[in-house]
Amino acid sequence: KMLAGEWQGTMALTEPQAGSSLADITTLAEPTDQGYYKIRGQKIFISAGDHDGVDNVVHLMLAKIKGAPAGVRGISLFVVPQKRVENGGLAFNDVNTAGIYHKMGYRGSPITQLSMGENNGCRGWLVGEPHKGLSYMFQMMNEARIDIGSGASAIASAAYYASLEYAQQRPQGRKVTSKDPTQPQIPIIQHADIRRMLLFQRAVVEGSLALVLQCSKYSDMERTLSGEEKEKATLLLDLLTPVAKTYPSEMGILSISAGMQCLGGYGYCDEFPLELYYRDARIHPIHEGTTGIQGITLLGRNVTMKNGAAFKLFLTEVQAAIKQAEEFAELKPCAQDLKEGVDRLTKVTLHLIGVAQSKGPEIFLADATLYLEFFGIISIAWQWLLQAVTAQKALNQGLSGSEADFYHGKIHTFRYFFKYELPKIEGLAKRLTDADGLTVDMKESFFAD
Template sequence: MPEYKAPIEDIQFLLHKWLKVSDHYKKYGYDEAADPELIDAIITEGAKFSEEVLLPINQKGDEQGCQFDNGTVTTPEGFKEAYQQYCANGWPSVSSDPQYGGQGLPYSISVVLAEMISSANMAWGMYPGLSQGVIEALHAHGSDEQKEKYLPALISGEWTGTMCLTEPHCGSDLGILKTKAEPNDDGSYNITGTKIFISAGEHDMTNNIVHLTLARLPDAPEGTKGISLFIVPKFTLTDDGQPGERNPVTCGSIEHKMGIKASATAVLNFDSAKGYLIGEANQGLRYMFTMMNAARLATGQQGQALNSVSYQNALAYAKDRLQMRALSGPKAPEKSADPIIVHPDVRRMLLTQKAFAEGNRALAYYVATLVDTELRAEGERKEKAHKELSFLTPICKSFMTEAGHETTNIGMQILGGHGYIGEWGLEQFARDVRITQIYEGTNGIQALDLLGRKILMDKFKTLRRIQKKIKYFCKDASSDKALKPFASDLKKLLSKWFMLTLTVARKAGKNREEVGAAAHDYLMYSGYIYLGFIWLQLAYTARKDSDNKELAESKLATCRFYFERILPRVKMHAANIKSGADNLMDIPDNQF
């Protein structure tokens, strides 16, 4: 069975030394959370729950999967009990509004917990994970009555929630969805249609499930402008707010998947199910983006979390597994062979895992503090946080999941044949992480969003602001002799990044296909540069503010590896972008 130990030392370094979250929380009125001892206590208890409760049922859950019988879904052995303990410990309510039973702690604390949960048991984490997005969407757009009815039970974990967008004929193209909403005299609506790929759409862990569902009113405009958002509970509520009659929204089947087999991915059939309109008619897609953006950040973090646990297990194996001798001579002469960690190629793979695991963890935590700021700040500071968050969301979702796919496969490779068989658990990480590149908007969609909407439509304004911040930090980092070469390299890349963006914009002015042709490579190019900025900050902080010499040396060494071995990948992506759309679009369909 694979092992998992929450990387508490690195988490504490990021929160206390790098992000200085106590000061951050005080600035935005999270006075209770500003206590470092409270933060550390939450981390420690979250680690204990993840390691002792969730990890032991992860592999078993993968083997058993969910069972479907005539519309009923049974989760794997131990899942329901773990969820009950999760709720009893108060974990679902950590960052929610105290007015509805939440603890009112910062979003960035919940992100730390989410990483540990996904590392220990990603499939289990899907059940409470979607509820957080439902809570945020209802809190932002629901009526006071809807909030009073649904938020307390969702926040306590008594109920869970889902996001019902995808239909059999439409995936990311929601403009062609067909689910109908017919108005009733009492102000409710009858929802009719079929939704697919609904994570946690049916299960046995709670006594109600709240489905946030996109549908069309009879007089709705065509396309995305005619979509409304509805609350469709599994059980309609009685006058005292308790689950009452069974609503005709039923599970037709669950999917048999490559990974996250213990997460029930449902086909839901709505047969004149009672639904309740959220906010204004035809504004559903805008409302749903509140939930989708939260889900995209969470998805990126799933990629990082499985990267992290795969690295832990690959590292332990590499230190223990004996195979051949080092090329420069025996390193463990008392043993029959050397541990494989002495071999350069194994070290290359391990350092790639480490660089992405620690760098993307830092990126996820930083972005989480932007969410804190957006929620609590006002005026210009709020707007700047919103713009930067919007810019970084598609990068987090795509770049971090691409890295998760790469590094979990590296973990398998380090274990060789043992990595390919189920006993060691490395192949499960690779299977589980694969969905993260697909759901919550495919990585191709995220790339189009970054380049088309967040760069070109924004007329480079947010890009310039971010580049300016990076440039200023490079000046500070240059004061450290060990970091000066990396700061210089990063600074040079900033001008290349801008010129490359300008090149794409000019080409797109003549041919819109150039945006789609460049999008994937542009997102990866941007992600590598931004992660270089993150690594430069981590090394700088560790050397300047940390009293842990070993940690400071480790951050510097990993930063060096990133700049010398990984960051050069941008050259390939730049070449792909410059090659243009013709080599993709000129070939006739019949020649594929």
């Protein structure tokens, strides 16, 4: 039924009092002697939690078995269908839609509030072992986070191509070197500032997509390889998942905003799709783990796990790309820039680990989001360097015409990223190595405006 598209699944985690803090969920599962559990509680922000496009919605739901340990150690995973199979048909399973959220974007997918067990008739079936639900759920969650990065890249890509088409067709003004008002207006793509915004979009979109595909490659390797190679792929995938989710999500919004700017007033109007893309994209840094949570995951767990094994593997991957690029005179300066950036990332990481030991976890993680931003820029620079190596190899074969233009476009976008985006790590490094606890020391009472 699921594979045929007749039924659909959801992930039901969030509750009114428990968003990112899943330790605080209160949905209760009471065992029975009939092989199922009675479920009672509420869930919110459940994507596609109820609609008439399918015959049944099956929820993978986090709940705590009665008497379970407190916190995340007591969380179990259950299959809770909206309708349960009974007597050869479907019977209502006491899963009620208590509300529909009115959203800024993604309006094609209803986001619901669910109430289970109002009439003591909601049945759920345990998945796996009791109290291991969070680890099971995060197997899906991490895949979903890569999917979010992919979706964010896709929407930003659509916005880029829409703004590119507009810029090629919209006549406005003349070159700054032209003083003759009788000359015809030029397409706005001939203005340097428009090209800058288009280059920014392309750098974000194609860099993001490359990182998502890199993570997908590691996922394939994890599933098909064995032994040490499998472990390496797993470590790299775990390390980069927060980055592959966050960079396309956060930077995709800025990319679409640049696309709207290319259209001027029309970008703000619904005659063109940019405003829709912007509204739809805004959810990506929020759902499936907010940017703040991704930063804490990256710095607080992934970078330090197994004595930094994943981080060291990442450095090895980037250094291998740098070595490839150094073989080409045209790429060597940018390869050196990334080498310096990697050195800076390493120093910042070691500094922050020292902060954790000397000043404790609160100050250590206070700027985890900035660390994630830093890591993201380095990761996308790595991906652009790999693309540049391929493009330069192709150009060295003496290509011409549209094929040469394609690869020259890649090289120009690569250079844009290294000249405009990579330097941003300098400010981030300065902030991250000055662990003065400013945000920690800002008392709530100081916000009394």
